[in-house]
Structure formats: structure tokens, C-alpha cells
Amino acid sequence: MSNTEETKVEGVERWRFALVLAVFALLLLVVAGRMVMLHTIEQPFLFEQGEKRTVRSEVQMASRGNITDRFGSPLAVSTPVVTLWVNPQQVDPRKLTSVAKMLGINSRELIRKVDRVARQGRSFYYIKRQVQPEIAEQILSQKIAGLYGDDDFRRYYPAAEITAHTVGLVNIDGKGQEGLELAFEDHLKGSNGSRQVVKDLFGNVIKQLGVDSVAKSGNDLALTIDLRLQYLAYRELKAIVQSHHAAAGSAVMLDAKTGEILALVSQPSYNPNNRATLKPQHMRNRAIADLIEPGSTMKPFTVAAALESGKYSANTPVNTSPGYVRIKNKTIRDHRDYGVLDLTGIITKSSNVGVSYLARDLGAESIWQFFSHAGMGNPGTLGFPGEAVSSIPYPEQLDDLRLSTVSYGYGLSVSPLQLAETYTSFFDGCRQHVSLLLEQVGSQECEPVMSKRTARQMLNMLETVVSLKGTGKRAAVDGYRVGGKTGTAHKIGRGGYEDSEYTAVFAGLAPLTDPDLVLVVVVDDPKGQEYYGGEVAAPVFSRIMDQALRLRQVVPDKPGKDQMLQVAGGIR
Amino acid sequence: MTVTHGFLWMLVIISAVAQVQVVSWHRNLLQEWQGTDRTRHELLQENTRLVLEKSTLTAHGRIDSLARKKLDMKEPEHTQVFR
Numbered sequence: 001m002s003n004t005e006e007t008k009v010e011g012v013e014r015w016r017f018a019l020v021l022a023v024f025a026l027l028l029l030v031v032a033g034r035m036v037m038l039h040t041i042e043q044p045f046l047f048e049q050g051e052k053r054t055v056r057s058e059v060q061m062a063s064r065g066n067i068t069d070r071f072g073s074p075l076a077v078s079t080p081v082v083t084l085w086v087n088p089q090q091v092d093p094r095k096l097t098s099v100a101k102m103l104g105i106n107s108r109e110l111i112r113k114v115d116r117v118a119r120q121g122r123s124f125y126y127i128k129r130q131v132q133p134e135i136a137e138q139i140l141s142q143k144i145a146g147l148y149g150d151d152d153f154r155r156y157y158p159a160a161e162i163t164a165h166t167v168g169l170v171n172i173d174g175k176g177q178e179g180l181e182l183a184f185e186d187h188l189k190g191s192n193g194s195r196q197v198v199k200d201l202f203g204n205v206i207k208q209l210g211v212d213s214v215a216k217s218g219n220d221l222a223l224t225i226d227l228r229l230q231y232l233a234y235r236e237l238k239a240i241v242q243s244h245h246a247a248a249g250s251a252v253m254l255d256a257k258t259g260e261i262l263a264l265v266s267q268p269s270y271n272p273n274n275r276a277t278l279k280p281q282h283m284r285n286r287a288i289a290d291l292i293e294p295g296s297t298m299k300p301f302t303v304a305a306a307l308e309s310g311k312y313s314a315n316t317p318v319n320t321s322p323g324y325v326r327i328k329n330k331t332i333r334d335h336r337d338y339g340v341l342d343l344t345g346i347i348t349k350s351s352n353v354g355v356s357y358l359a360r361d362l363g364a365e366s367i368w369q370f371f372s373h374a375g376m377g378n379p380g381t382l383g384f385p386g387e388a389v390s391s392i393p394y395p396e397q398l399d400d401l402r403l404s405t406v407s408y409g410y411g412l413s414v415s416p417l418q419l420a421e422t423y424t425s426f427f428d429g430c431r432q433h434v435s436l437l438l439e440q441v442g443s444q445e446c447e448p449v450m451s452k453r454t455a456r457q458m459l460n461m462l463e464t465v466v467s468l469k470g471t472g473k474r475a476a477v478d479g480y481r482v483g484g485k486t487g488t489a490h491k492i493g494r495g496g497y498e499d500s501e502y503t504a505v506f507a508g509l510a511p512l513t514d515p516d517l518v519l520v521v522v523v524d525d526p527k528g529q530e531y532y533g534g535e536v537a538a539p540v541f542s543r544i545m546d547q548a549l550r551l552r553q554v555v556p557d558k559p560g561k562d563q564m565l566q567v568a569g570g571i572r
Numbered sequence: 573m574t575v576t577h578g579f580l581w582m583l584v585i586i587s588a589v590a591q592v593q594v595v596s597w598h599r600n601l602l603q604e605w606q607g608t609d610r611t612r613h614e615l616l617q618e619n620t621r622l623v624l625e626k627s628t629l630t631a632h633g634r635i636d637s638l639a640r641k642k643l644d645m646k647e648p649e650h651t652q653v654f655r
Contacts, residue, residue, distance in 0.1 A: 063616070074627050079620035080613060133617055151613070156620075158627035208602050231632035550647075 054198050055209060061151050062190025064174055065218035067167055067181075069227040070260075070438060075167050076181065078153040078174075082136035084127040088118035091146030096127070099139050099147070103128050129172060130154045155181075159227060161269040162234045165285035166225065166436075168385075169272040178283060180221065180436075182385050190218040222438040224260035229253055232547045233263040237521070240540045241267040244526035250287035251522070251540070252420040253548065256515040259424055259432030260441055262548075264288070264417070289386040291413040292522060295487035296471075296533070297507045298371075298409030300458055301422070302355045303343050305370040307454045309362055314457050315342045320353040328401045332356055332408075348464040350471045350486065352408045359407030364398035367407065373449045375422045375431055376412055381444075382436050390414040409487060416505075420520040423507050426462065426483075427515045429455040459483050459512045466508070475506055475538035477546045479556035484508020484519075484541065486533035491525060501525050506537035510545050513557035519545055 038046065067076035084103075086096070093111040100107035105128065117125045130152060131139075140149045155170045157163070168179020174189070176182035193215030198207035233251045241249040246267075253263035266286040270278055284290070306312040323337030334351050346354035359367050371377070371392055380387035392412040393402055405411045414422070417434060425431035430446035450458075462483030465472045472486040487505035490497035504523045509515040521537040521544070530536055628634075639645040 073630075074623050077620050077623055079624065080617045156624055158624055158631075205602065205606060206599065208598075228632055235633070 056197050056199050057212075058195050058197055058205075060193035060195070060215040061153060062192050062215040063153055063217045064155065064170070064190060065188040065220045067188070067221045067223065069163075069223055069225045069230070070262075071226070072222070073227045074158050075163050075223065075225070075227070077156050077158065079156055080133060081130045081152050081154040082133055082140075082149040083129045083152040084131055084136060084139065084147065084149050086114060086125050086127055086148070087123045087146045088114050088125050089121075089123050089146070091144065093118075095144050096147075098142070099127065099144070102135060102139055103131065157272045159230070160271050160273055162231055162265070163225065163227070164269050164272045165266045165283070165287070166223070166264050167272070169275075172275075178385070179285065180223075180384075183383055184221055188218045188221060191216045224255075224262065224436055224438055224441060225264065226262045228551055229263040229548050230265060232551070233544050234265040234267075234269075236540050236543045237265055237267050238269075240523060240536065244523065244528060244530065244536055246523045246527070246536075247525040248284075248286050248290075249521075249523045250290065250416045251544065252287050252417050252520045253544070254420050254424060254432075254434060254518040256424055256427045256509055256518045257432070258441055259421065259434045259446075261417070261434055261436050262517070264436075285384070285386065286522075286524070287416045288380070288382070288384050289388050289415065290522075290524075291388045291390065291415055292419075292503050292505065292524075293410055293412065293489040293492075294414050294419050294507075295409040295489035295503070295505055296350045296352075297419060297485045297487035297505050297520075298412070299350060299355050299407070300347060300426070300462060300485055301371060301374050302359055302367065302407040303347055303461065304450050304454055304458050305362055305367055306343060306358045307457060308370065308450050309366065311361070312343055312358070314344050314461065317342050318346060318354050318357055320346075320351050320357070323353065325353050325356060325404075327356070327404055328399070330401055332404055344461045344464055347461040347485065348467070348470045350465075355407040356404035359403050360400060364395040364403050367403060368392065368395040368398065370449070371406070371412070373431070373447060374425055375418060375447070376414060378418070380415070380418070381433060382417075384436075388413075388415040388418075390418045409489065416520050416522045419505070419507055420518050423509060423518045423520070425449040426455050426458050426509060427518075428452050459509070459515070462508065463512055471532075471534045472506060472508075472538045472541075474534060475508060475541045475545075477510060477542050477549065479558055480510050480545070480549055480554070481512035481558045482508060482510040482542075482545065483512050484538075486538060488531065488533045502531040504531060504533040504536035506533050506541040508541060508545075510549060511554060511557040516552065516554050517545065517548060519548075 064078040066074055066078065068074055091114065093114045096110055096114065097107045100110045110127070114125060127147070136149050140147070153174055155174065157167060157169070166179055168181035169177055170181050171177050176185040176188065181188065191213065193211070193213050195211040196209040197205045198209065200206050233253055237249050237251045240246070249267040251263065251265050252261065254260065255262055264287050266284070268282045270282040307314070317340050319340050320334060320338050324331050324333045332352050334353050338345070338349050338351055341349060341351055341354055377390055377392040379389045390413055393406065398406060402411055421434045422431065429448060429450045429452045431449050432446045433444040435441045435443070462485060463481060464470050465485055466476045466482045467473065472484055475484050476482055485507055487507070489503045489505065490499070491501040491503055492498070493501065502525065504526055505521070507520045509518050519541055521540045523536045526536045
């Protein structure tokens with residue numbers, strides 16, 4: 001009995017032993033199989049996921065190039081700031097109360113928004129962009145989980161509204177939107193760098209795996225603008241626009257010898273540092289983008305064409321009686337009957353009839369050619385966004401009437417900047433191309449317009465405009481010989497020329513002995529009793545010119561009324 | 573045979589130690605570079621702040637009004653200019 005029992009037990013044991021062994025072997029096989037799978041089939045996926053959890057691709061922001069004036073004063077500067085954001089999935093919204101307080105935002109609203117974004121399943125939300133680095137550091141030092149700070153740059157415009165139109169502005173992402181910021185976007189913007197790094201739990205970089213690209217900061221841009229002149233031109237222009245309740249205004253100052261733009265201002269202006277108050281109508285760079293009919297400021301070119309033809313001299317008499325002339329059912333009028341005027345007198349008195357006679361005598365072809373050389377109808381060369389293209393009718397389109405109107409500045413259009421450019425040709429007969437960047441200065445040959453002798457004669461004629469008997473006597477500057485021409489153009493409305501809306505213009509040079517500056521002042525739609533170029537624009541011209549010549553330390557070339565030499569504050 | 577073996581073993585150990593050393597060196601350099609980069613960033617911050625401060629303090633309008641009000645200066649009359 002015991003024997004049979006023993007065999008039974010042995011039999012059971014062997015069977016059970018085999019089963020347990022088999023199960024263990026199977027388990028081992030499963031584990032081994034799983035290991036093989038993990039190491040072969042799923043390996044790439046797992047490796048990638050592992051990398052994703054430790055390896056970070058970091059972007060390094062490149063700073064944008066600065067814009068400076070000709071002496072290096074900053075006009076646009078990028079300064080490092082911090083952009084704060086949260087991962088709503090990780091952050092405890094109640095902890096954001098103190099953060100909101102430090103940033104000056106409504107904490108309840110912030111918490112509500114973060115909650116909502118968290119419920120939507122998103123994992124990114126801006127708390128505030130472009131925070132001062134000191135404040136951001138304080139906030140980040142609280143080590144709130146899920147709150148992060150990224151390096152960023154903010155653009156500041158120290159000269160604000162004074163250079164706003166020229167410099168332009170960038171949007172919150174640092175991309176150029178207006179002005180030079182837009183035109184030279186590629187030059188100014190740098191290229192961001194990026195690198196692969198391994199980070200530990202606290203966000204410290206412990207290993208750098210590779211650098212995809214190195215951050216390269218953008219290039220600086222030096223303008224020909226002189227901030228001091230820009231400032232005083234802006235101040236005087238703003239004053240006149242306000243006191244005459246004008247719709248707009250602009251002023252352009254050029255170096256007469258090189259065509260460098262020293263000041264370029266427009267009114268109304270805006271503060272580019274405060275994006276909340278931007279209004280599109282204030283952002284128009286009127287000195288470049290607006291086309292005006294230059295009006296009488298074109299007359300000197302008609303007269304210069306007459307001198308160049310050889311048929312006329314400065315003293316050739318022209319009979320402008322009876323003060324009007326009828327051409328094709330239209331009457332061209334002077335202010336009054338000036339009788340017989342010589343060419344100088346035509347400029348001094350700004351006689352429409354006189355220049356009409358001259359233009360018709362010279363013919364459409366030669367007037368057109370002369371005006372074209374002077375720069376009328378040339379496309380803008382600055383590459384500025386919205387730069388206006390001046391226009392002049394072709395000679396075939398210039399019948400007697402249109403030729404007459406063109407001769408005194410109607411029926412053709414230029415921007416204030418282009419008008420200033422044409423006036424550089426009175427310096428030595430050669431029109432200088434304007435330039436706004438220091439590196440571009442002198443890169444283009446000047447365009448011959450008239451002989452040096454004619455240019456000199458023209459300067460003398462332009463001086464008579466500013467004399468007591470001229471239309472622009474209020475443009476005179478004490479101590480300097482100034483020459484220029486007034487212009488008053490009717491504005492164009494829906495039904496043709498408006499009767500009571502004008503553009504007042506003054507364009508001129510100083511000092512005439514050796515011209516240093518060209519200045520054009522345009523006041524758009526001045527209200528009130530005064531609207532002539534000689535009444536509105538000329539006084540501004542005088543004030544800007546007076547201060548600018550002093551600032552540039554130009555030697556006075558006109559003896560004072562009392563010839564006595566006087567000394568103030570020591571001898572130079 | 574044994575000599576070659578021993579030599580190869582030595583090479584393995586030397587290269588292993590060198591590997592560790594290079595990694596450590598790399599991390600030290602990285603630390604150092606990050607430190608200097610942070611300093612650079614701070615200096616940039618400081619610099620732009622100072623540039624802005626200077627341009628605010630030297631703004632033409634400010635100088636103009638300071639000269640007139642505080643220092644009681646005025647532009648020379650025309651007759652006061654020597655020429």
C-alpha cells in the first residue's frame with residue numbers, strides 16, 4: 001500500500017514540476033520576446049520619445065540692428081525684455097494672483113482666462129509680452145511651476161514722434177511695418193540661432209548636443225538725418241500747423257551740395273512707442289508719400305529754361321499787361337497788372353502771365369525736357385514704402401493751355417522731397433540725387449540741368465523774391481542771403497480745383513553766396529485769412545533756416561544794417 | 573599574444589578615461605560659456621538702457637528748455653553776432 005502511494009505521489013510531483021517549469025519558461029520567453037521587441041521594432045519610437053523628454057531645441061533671439069542719425073544718436077534701439085507665458089496644464093491659477101499684481105493686470109480676469117484655456121486642453125498662454133527684465137526676474141524667482149520666461153526684444157524709439165514717419169515702426173513680433181523699418185527689414189533683422197540641449201529638472205542646460213545655427217544680430221543703419229535739425233524743423237512745422245489749423249504739413253531739408261536729407265518731418269505725427277494710440281491717418285509720411293502740385297515754386301524752372309535757350313537774359317522785358325491772358329477759353333490771371341517785367345521781375349512778382357508767355361515761346365518739347373532733367377516725372381529712388389512717383393504730362397499732351405499751366409506748376413505733381421531735390425540744381429546747375437542712408441551718399445552722379453552761369457543768375461532772381469518787394473519777404477533770415485520761391489496751389493477736390501482750399505509752399509536755399517541748405521515747407525489746407533505760401537510757409541522757412549544755419553555754424557554772408565562790427569561773448 | 577592583448581586593454585582604459593575627461597571638459601566649457609553669455613545679455617540690457625537714458629537726457633527739446641529756463645540763456649540778437 002505504501003508502495004503504491006509513493007509512486008502516486010512521485011507521479012503527481014513530476015507532473016506538477018514539469019508544469020511549473022513550463023510556465024516559468026514561458027514567462028521567461030515572454031519577457032525575452034518583449035525585450036527583443038522593445039530593442040528592435042519599437043526602438044526608434046522609444047528613442048525619439050526619450051529624446052523628446054530630455055532634449056530641447058532652444059531658440060536664441062537675435063537682436064535687431066539699431067537705426068541712428070548721422071552722428072550716431074539712436075533713433076530706434078532694441079532692448080532685451082522677457083515674455084512671460086504659462087502652461088495652463090501645469091500651473092495652479094491661484095498662484096498667479098501675485099504675478100498679476102506685479103504686472104498690473106486684473107488677477108481675477110487672468111485666472112479666469114487661464115482656467116478657460118486649460119479646459120480647452122491648450123498648453124500655452126501668454127501672461128504678458130515684453131516685460132521689463134527686472135520685473136520678470138522678480139516674478140520668475142518665485143519659481144511658480146508652469147510659468148516660463150522667454151528672451152525677447154522690444155523696440156524703442158527715443159526720438160518718438162519727431163522721426164516717427166521716417167524711421168517707421170515694428171509690430172510686437174519685431175517685424176518692420178512702416179517706414180525704414182519695413183524698407184530695410186532684411187538689413188536690420190538678424191537671424192535667430194537654435195541649438196539642441198539636454199536640460200535637467202530645473203531647466204538648467206547640462207549638455208549641448210549640437211548647434212543648428214548661431215544667432216546673428218542685425219546690421220545697424222545710419223541715416224543722413226541730423227536729429228538736431230530734425231527736431232527744430234518738427235517744432236516749427238508743428239507750431240504753424242497748429243496755429244493755422246492746417247490739415248497737414250511737411251518739411252524737407254537737404255544738404256544743397258550733396259543731396260543728403262538732413263530733416264524730413266510730417267504733421268500730424270504719432271508716438272511709435274505707444275501702439276495703443278496709433279491712427280492710420282497720422283502715419284502717412286507726407287514729405288515722401290504725398291503728391292502736391294508745386295504751384296509757383298516751378299516758375300524758376302521755366303525761367304531757367306528761358307535763360308538756357310539763349311533767347312533771353314535776366315533783363316529781357318516781357319509785357320504782362322493787362323494782367324491776364326485767355327488761352328482756349330480759360331483765363332490765366334496775375335494778382336494785378338504788373339505791366340512790363342523783366343525775367344527777374346517775373347520771378348519776384350510770381351507772374352503767371354509772364355511764365356506762360358515764356359513757356360509758349362520755348363515750346364512744349366524744350367520745357368518738358370528741361371523739367372525732366374530737373375527731376376519732374378522721375379520715380380522715387382529711396383526705396384521707401386509708399387514713395388510717391390512724380391508726374392508730368394508728355395510733350396504731346398501739352399497743348400497751349402496745359403503748357404501754360406505746367407509753366408507755373410499746375411497739372412504736374414511732385415512730393416515735397418522731390419521738390420527739394422529739384423531745387424538742389426540751383427546750387428551749381430547740377431541736380432543732386434537725394435539720399436537717406438549715409439553709405440549711399442555720393443553713390444550717384446548728379447544730373448546736369450543748367451549751366452553754372454544760369455544757376456547763379458537764378459539764385460540772384462530767387463533772392464529778389466525774399467526782398468521787400470517780393471512775394472516771400474517773410475522768408476528772409478537776418479544775416480544771410482536767402483533765395484526761394486513761394487507757391488500757393490488750389491487743392492484738388494471732387495469737382496476739380498477747390499476755391500477755398502490751398503496748399504501753401506515755400507522752397508528755397510541759403511546762404512546764397514555758397515548754398516548750404518535747401519528747405520521746402522508745405523502746409524496743407526491752412527484755415528483762416530492767411531493761406532498764401534508767402535504768408536504761411538515763408539515764415540516757417542525763415543525760422544527753420546535761421547536756427548539751422550546757426551546750428552551748422554554757417555558763416556553769415558549778408559552784412560547787417562549797421563555795418564559796425566560787434567562782439568558778443570568773446571571773439572571767435 | 574598576451575603582449576598585444578595587454579596593450580589593447582591599456583588603450584581601451586586610456587580612451588575610456590579620456591572620454592570621461594572630454595565630457596567633463598565639455599560640460600565645464602558649456603557652463604563657462606553660458607555664464608559669459610548671460611553676462612553678455614545683461615551688459616546688452618545695461619547698454620541699451622544707458623543709450624536710451626542718454627538720448628532722453630540729451631534730447632534737443634530738453635536741453636533747449638533747460639538752457640532757457642534754468643540757465644537763463646537766450647539766442648544772440650542779430651546785432652550781437654560778430655562777423
